[in-house]
Amino acid sequence: MTEVKLPELGENIEKGDVVRVLVNVGDAIKADQPIVELETDKATIEVPSAVGGVVAELKVKVGDKIKVGQVLLVLRDGPPRAAESKEATGSTGTTGTAVPAVATAPAPKPAAVVDIATARPAAAARAEAAAIAPAPGAPVPASPTVRRYARELGVNIGDVPGSGPAGRISQDDVTAFVKKAMTGGGRGAGAVRQAPLPDFSKFGATEVRPMSNIRRKTAEHLTAAWQAPHVTQHDKADVTAVEDFRKAHAAQMEKTGVKLTVTAIVIKILSLGIAKYPQFASSVDMANESIVFKKYCHIGVAVDTPMGLLVPVIRDVDKKTITEIAAELATLSQKARDKKLSIDDMSGGVFSVTNLGGIGGTSFTPIVNQPEVAILGLSRTAIEPVWVDGQFVPRPMLPLSLSYDHRVIDGADAARFLRFVAGALEQPMSVYL
Amino acid sequence: MSSTQLVVVGGGPGGYAAAFYAADLGMQVTLIDMEANPGGVCLFRGCIPSKALLHVAKVASEAKHASAWGLTYTEPKIDLGKLRSFKDSVVAKLTGGLGQISKMRKVTFIQGKASFVDAKTLSIAPAGGGAAQSLTFEHAIIATGSYPTRIPGLSIESPRVMDSTGALDLPDIPKSLLVVGGGYIGLELGSVYAALGTKVTVVEMTDGLLPGADRDLVTFLARRLETVMHKILLKTRVVGMEEAKDGIRVLMEAEGLTDENKAQVFDRVLVSIGRKPNSAVPGLDKTAVKVGDRGFITVDLAMRTAEPNIFAIGDVVGEPMLAHKASHEARVAVEAIQGHKVAFEPQAIPAVVFTDPEVAWCGLTETEAKKQGLAVEIAKFPWAALGRALAIDRPDGMTKLVIDSATQRVLGVGVVGAGAGELIAEGALAIEMGALASDLKLTIHPHPTMSETLMEAAEVFFGHSTHVYRPKKK
DSSP states (O other), rough: OOEOOOOOOTTTEEEEEEEEEEEOOEEEEOTOOEEEEESSOOOEEEESSSEEEEEEOOOOTTEEEEEEOOEEEEEESOOOHHHHEEEEEEEHTTTTTTTHHHSSSOOHHHHHHHHHEEEEEEHHEEEEEEHHHOOOSSSSBBOHHHHHHHHHHHOOOGOOOOOOOGBBBOHHHHHHHHHHHHSSOBOOOOOBBOOOOOOGGGGGGOOOOOHHHHHHHHHHHHHHTTTOOEEEEEEEOOOHHHHHHHHHHHHHHHHHTTOOOOOOOOOHHHHHHHOOOGGGGGEEEEETTTEESSSOEEEOOOEEEEEEEEEEEEGGGSSOOHHHHHHHHHHHHHHHHTTTOTTGOOOOOOOEEEOOOOTTOOOOOOOOTTTTOEEEEEEOOOOEEEEETTTEEEEEEEEEEEEETTTTTHHHHHHHHHHHHHHHHHGGGGGGG | OEEEEEEEEEEEHHHHHHHHHHTTTTTOOOEESSSSOOOHHHHSSSSHHHHHHHHHHHHHHHHHGGGGOOOOOOOOOOOHHHHHHHHHHOOHHHHHHHHHHHTTTTTTTEEEEEEEEEETTTEEETTTTTOOOEEEEEEEEOOEEEEEEOOTOOOOOTTTEEEEHHHHHHHOOOOOEEOOOSSSSHHHHHHHHHHHHHHEEOSSSSSSSSSSOHHHHHHHHHHHHHSSOOOOOOOOOEEEEEEEEEEEEEEOOOOOOOOOEEEEESSSSEEOOEEEEEOTTTGGSSOOOOOOTTTTOOOOSSSSSSSEOOOEEEGOOOOOHHHHHHHHHHHHHHHHHTTOOOOOSSOOOEEESSSSSEEEEEEHHHHHHHHHHEEEEEEEEGGGGGGHHHTOOOOOEEEEEEETTTOOEEEEEEEEEEEHHHHHHHHHHHHHTOOHHHHHSSSSSOOTTHHHHHHHHHHTTTTOSSSSSOOOOO
8 A cells, every 4th residue: 555645846835725636446547647636826736646556545535625745545556446436336325234234245455445435425525525615715705695696606706806895796796707707708617618519420420538637727728818908919030140159159058968049049038128128027907907017037938748838937037148048948848848847837927938930830829828918939930031232142030929918018019029039139239239 | 114304413503403494495304302302502501501690690790899889789698499490491491492493393303312224214212211213314414512521531420520511500509619621611600600609710721711712802801700710720730639528629730839729629620621522423333424533523514424415513513612603504504405505614603702701702813813924903992992881880891803904804803891792793794794994984883882892993993993092003
């Protein structure tokens, strides 16, 4: 028997609420397989099991508040035991004598008795607890009537924005929240609502796969992010100088083990751009009719992983050299692909970069990673004829696509910002002008 | 074999509230209790009889104090038999009334002891003897309550050593009484005996009375109790008890305790160190119901146990062990059985200690806020500045608000003073409604009443209380 405990989750995160248990008693699980979904102060994460085995006992259920080091489940060796779970479930509803009869039956080892005794209530409790999980955090400013109304509708009262003084939530606020969720305008109980799908099987074979949690989170997050009024500004930078620089220093960089990438250079330039145009590192607070300007410069970088899109964040890029940024970028990307990113690694960004140049394409319209207000997309550098001194010359041109939140960023500023980035790539000394 | 839709095991304020509500909603209900009528500890051996006696104690102490107002009474003559029958008549009236109401609601009341046969069947042994009857049910609510804790390894079998039940029986007026435990039960009953003329000594293990309540509230009570009680010994433990010729010899241990105090003989000893859940319901092991570490039945927020058709409420599921918490949980359980998505999620459970002065609080205490490191501001209004408090010669009180610094929301209310228990209800409503300090301030409170202290405490928060000059720090 092996106990699987809640591992360290990242700095300042010691506890979380179990929002989903992803395995059942009797399931065979592999090392690194997610076993519970945990909602922490910062994000919802899947917690993988450090080891493999068969789930003998679940020690947590939905709604539990758990701490680092707490036992999540107990694993045993051997084959999965679906038959036994079924047998235990089957005793529900029959006379109670069935339960002791099973429990006292000759068992191969004591653990089996434990399994049978816990399998049924655990399953029942899980289904039930999902409907009545406590609202986490501080007491929500809503009257008992309003809280009950929300619960009946399956709304987490803590998600409802309150219109009253100090955020007090009225019954109308709950109704409005539900209406908005139903019309697809917002997040209702964590789900993205949409019109029912047609019956695709009429047209041919289909296969339904459950969304992974990362896919679901991405869908929810981007749907919400899409609500901000977006504009995308395109430009191209002549990266001849950058390419020359990279080639000239390639040998030297190779010795340090760091690959000098365009992304790393762009990130550094962005820190200079943000210093000049601070609204690009702001957030919109409509509730308080204010704009939050961040005095730090952490930049998120979209990383394509087999599990889906992840955005690790490089901290204080304004204080780091391009080499340091390149090295950190390589480390974080590897961590992302190895599923080793912590929540801290993915939080705190003020601006995001997404580089699809390695794959191809001439331009695209990235979606702003709310609550950030801008994102820069890079496409593939292509040799293009450029009119220089009365003739066309071949030049490597890097396509840049800047999507921005038009609520805080005016079109002219976006054009200026993007030109600043392009200019810095074309003539690095320009940033010192 | 008879059957019922809902069976409620235990007829206390949780159990009968559940049974009556379920019956009102049209369910077929059976209520089982050992007593002849519903009521439970609260009505038979707790809240109600103690309040009857505390009322008498208050009259006695006011009559004594009245000489200060030029109204001198002679020493009261105490007719213990009559006092006892007053208290018993109150209990009989209330519990008899509940019996009638259950009949009117067509609740089947069975006087007996229930044990589980399985998750769908109970066996009930009638209190009057005779064959056990079996009852099948669709849903059950366990509301078996709690019992007084004994001092592990120390309690001795003696009529002189009482728990709260024994003390409420008023066997006599002892010359001396030792109250073990400075919690609310010990202080309430100790106050009753002190008013009747007993020399009462209170011994408490921790460094203060009423552990859990804010110290500034307790101070008012402690100050008065020092004049009413013979002695209050804090940070003191009872380490031995033995029957002596003329009473109970009690050995106590504390730093700096004089020899004469270490071993003392008391006419009677009241052990009131807490209560334990009655979760040892026979046959519970034949169901999936789980009992946790401290003996409480494990339930979810809808009061459902690990057995989906069995619910549990009241003292048997957890602290605070209070009647009003139990009856609220009762409604949650019944609504959950009716298929509603409900949860027990109060933001304030008021606690009241019916001593003189009363101490009452609800929501977040200042102590708890400090412990959790929450950013709160405290606003206090002293009753000495209140007209009505002076008019009744009871300036020994205070009303305080625990206010969220960021939102100015009222998160906790504490009151000490005459009638504090009545005032705390407004505090509970304020917290549940998410009231801001300004809401309390802007609500007109009747003058001259003690309720004004809630409004004035809110004004203190803003630095402009009419009757206290204490400008807000900038």
